[in-house]
Amino acid sequence: MIRFDEVTFTYPGAGRPALRDVGLHIAEGELCLVTGRTGVGKSTLLGAVNGLVPRFTGGRLHGRVSVAGQSTENFPPQEFAHLVGVVGQDPLAGFVTDTVEEELAYGMEQLRLRPEVMRKRVEETLDLLGIAELRRRALRTLSGGQQQRVAIGSVLTTHPRVLVLDEPTSALDPTAAEDVLAAIIRLVHDLGTTVLVAEHRVERVVQYADRLLHLDGDGGVRDGHPADLMADSDVAPPVVRLGRLAGWRPLPLSVRDARRRAGELRARLAAHTPAPAGAVPGAVRLTARRVTVAHGPTIAVRELDLDLRRGEVTALMGRNGSGKSSLLWALQGSGPRRSGTVDVAGTDPGTASARTARSLVGLVPQTASDLLYLETVAAECAQSDRESTAPPGTCRALLDSLAPGIPGTRHPRDLSEGQKLALVLAVQLAAAPGVVLLDEPTRGLDYHAKRRFTDVVRELAAQGRSVVVATHDVEFVAGAADRVVVLAEGEIVADGPTAEVVVSSPAFAPQVAKVLAPQPWLTVEQIVRALATEEVPT
Template identity: 55%
Template sequence: MIRFEDVSVTYDGAAEPTVRGVDFEVPEGELVLLVGPSGVGKSTVLNAVSGLVPHFTGGTLRGRVTVAGRDTRTHKPRELADVVGTVGQDPLSHFVTDTVEDELAYGMESLGLAPDVMRRRVEETLDLLGLTDLRNRPIATLSGGQQQRAAIGSVLTPHPKALILDEPTSALDPAAAEEVLAVLQRLVHDLGTTVLMAEHRLERVIQYADQVALLPTPGAPLQLGAPADMMAVSPVYPPVVALGHLAGWSPLPLTVRDARRRAGKVREQLSLTEPAGSRAAGAAPDPKRGGTPQARASDTTPTPAPTHRWRPLFRKHTPPTLTPSPTPAPPAEVHALSVRRARIEALRHIDLTVTPGETIALMGRNGAGKSTLLNTLVGLIEPSTGTVQVSGRTPHRTPPPDLIRHVGLVPQEPRDLLYADTVATECTAADQDAQATPGTCRTLLSTLLPGIPDDTHPRDLSEGQRLTLALAVVLTARPPLLLLDEPTRGLDYAAKARLVTHLRTLAAEGHAIVLATHDVELAAELAHRVVLLADGEVIADGPTADVVVSSPSFAPQVTKILAPQQWLTVAQVREALG
């Protein structure tokens, strides 16, 4: 169905090909998973199937790519639309209509399908992807995960012979991701649809793959093989495989079920100890390291640790007497917050206190209100009722030049923060805005994700690279309160580990971090506390281990494998086993 014959792609101005010597075949009716570190060219390979490379992106394509016998060099994307359906990393760039139902019908209208066929397929797809209640909703009002489901639905309705999916579950909650992957499996098994998919969250998708195509490093030859064989040599692999490596299991397990059957000896060894009181176990920050004891939503104003950022502000106004210095306001306090948007009550009666040194994971299904809460904390949304305070300031009434010193947000769409023509210019502007030492942003970017050239335009970066650049821009200001909305979209496991290390350092220095995420593995690694939202309300708030271990949807893989013991990460298990 899809055939690559010695394909290399070199973009205009690039000294070396982005991908080189790609030669493999995706048979009809198979799901092939494309894996590799961020920036190795996975999106380029996918776009070559739909004809976007080189007809839209430019550059030089050497070799040959054919889909259902059609050569992509001589067939433009519109001439492949009846056989190839493509969903990129950015669903917003995919939409051409205003509402969900119109978007699902648009592709079929373009192909001239009969109205009764269109109506039936729209209804089927709405049911398959859980979009029935959203059919008349404007796309602009949907959450990121809901938009991603709508984008996937819009390419399913024309019933293409091949589906090309780039990070299809990156913005989906665990339950929605399982539903989408179950739909893809049905299409592959029952209808013979061919699927080529790139995904960094391998813990979600590896068990569905018939074969794995591995791009280990930029420019390296692509390797194709059985999932277990490829995971044995891949530089990126999910926690279940990491636990298999640690335990010496062969062949490596790919599913929680396989690992549980073989984990008896490991559970026996771990039964004599308890998970260490660490960040991964959901412990509160240590006051001696710059944090404060964990505060629950019902706590009164906490006593934060002194930080160098706040001390000068209060020393100026303290008379030279024995009068104690005023206690700085906590990074964030939310009381009885409600937000109504477009006749929808996005948040209801939220109470939340964030203390210095604390890392909080906001979790919940798509549309639960996570992004709305972050946008309210940074002043982009005005509360309907209740109060929001950030370092003693009301965000939506505080001038941005002042607010940026107290809170920073990395949104789901990193392009919202990037406006310069090159990475170097973007970093220089970030240093100037934050009044940081020149080179601070560039150094931070290289630490988080090495190898991004200075002269690259941000739009030419992969989604993961763009996200990392946006992270570096915001982190340059080192705000006391850092807000991250789906910070691991497009990041491989190595890049995510570097991000976790940097965020832990910031928390140890007293910075408060609130991240909205569907990445249960990230929450297990990083968060002291999990706040679970549903329909705009807080339904759980507590230490990470207490919240996620009891949740089938939000428990990480290690927890499911080693239950009923409360282990969250492979790192914890490795430390316990010595």
């Protein structure tokens, strides 16, 4: 179905190819997972399937890419619309209509399908992805996860023979991600759709994959069975890392397989107790009382009370549309607030000047690059120092502590996702806010980058700040958060220590907790530290 014949691709001005001598044949009805570190070329590989690379990116492509015998060299991407459906990393950037129902129908209109066929497929897709209640909603009023499901649905309605997905579950809560993956697997098994999916949250997808395509960063692609390549992959999910630690062969790819082998490991760990994650929280930094946020007739946050303490990392979790982002913006002061109060050091950020608000609460939004608008990294840092009345060089020093070595002359839009996140965080920290709010900060980060970001978050808390991370990334929460607050329909339904809240939740429990339940382990790192204290026989 998809064939790469000795494909080499080099971006304009690049010193080395992003893809080098890639030879692949992906058969009809296969689910292929594409993995690799951030920036190794996963999106480039996906873009080459329908000719977006190089027709819209520029650069030089040698070799041949074809789909169902049709070469991307001979036909423009729009000629592949009936064959290849593509969902990119940023759903909002790909929308062309105003409402959910219109977006689901748009692709079919371009293919000139009959109205009765279009109506039937729209209904099927709404049900398949669990978004029927959103059908008349404006796309811009949806949460990031809801937008992602709509973007996938707009492609599914055209019934493509090949489905290309770039980070399809990155903005989805665990339950929604399972629903979307179940729908994709149904297409593979029942309709023979060929699916190529790149995903940093490998733990969500690897157990369903027929094949794994791993990019090491030198331009080459390793192709094989997931269990074989995961044996030494540098982007292994927790269940695989646990299997390596325990010496399990073959390596388990699912929680179910790991639990079947975990009896001996659970027995070894019975004598150990996980060490506490962080320091004891200090005084209250922010107090919110009876906060209500409404978007038109929709109540996003409902009379919510919340205290945030010095030195504490709080994870804000909940299904897509539960009110997490709305709450963060209301706490920061820029977002709408129908009623209620927010107090930080005796001041309400919502009524303070912009400069004062920056010194009280810093917010990094879901799409960090939304806050980057200048031509160079150096210009962004200098502007941040001026707006924060910080000494010159403050933002740059913060950036170097978060992500060393980024050239000041680099355009912010050319940075990797992790570098953009570091730059925006440095811009916000220049004002020295006591409260730092992060909205889905791990989107687009590989496991290594997330571990580094965990250290950053812990260091912010160690400096006495209160850090709130709104996220669906349960593995990140397991390693970074002291406390978990779960929202549902704008109300708090759970609030407590991370281990208590996530272990008791089938949806929010990390893989290690599921494998080793009922023991309270959350991360592989905890187990490594525990086993290191065991006496070695002499």
